[in-house]
Amino acid sequence: MPNLTLTFNNPFPVTLQVGDEAWYLDIDTAQEIKLGTITDITDLILTIDIVSGSQPPTTADFVFFKKDTRAHVGQLKGYYAEAQFRNNTTAYAELFSVGSEVFESSK
Numbered sequence: 001m002p003n004l005t006l007t008f009n010n011p012f013p014v015t016l017q018v019g020d021e022a023w024y025l026d027i028d029t030a031q032e033i034k035l036g037t038i039t040d041i042t043d044l045i046l047t048i049d050i051v052s053g054s055q056p057p058t059t060a061d062f063v064f065f066k067k068d069t070r071a072h073v074g075q076l077k078g079y080y081a082e083a084q085f086r087n088n089t090t091a092y093a094e095l096f097s098v099g100s101e102v103f104e105s106s107k
Contacts, residue, residue, distance in 0.1 A: 003049055006046045017038070021035075027062070
């Protein structure tokens, strides 16, 4: 697939990574259009491996990014976690419930 290079005036969010999907909102049609996968991030420049048939955004369009949901779900990842609860009040307080979700992610 061909590459598209976009230059921005402002820094990117710190969470933006290679592999994220680049999208834009077409201001004229109010339609979300997928550009493709981000392949390189340098300073204010993005390189995107664009989806075939995708038109580049205009300067009036709103560009945004989406994480890959297969890799970035809302659960903790890793082999170790530690939690500590503190009660800084002198009044009586009771912890009602603590829960966790544990699953084997790899071997």
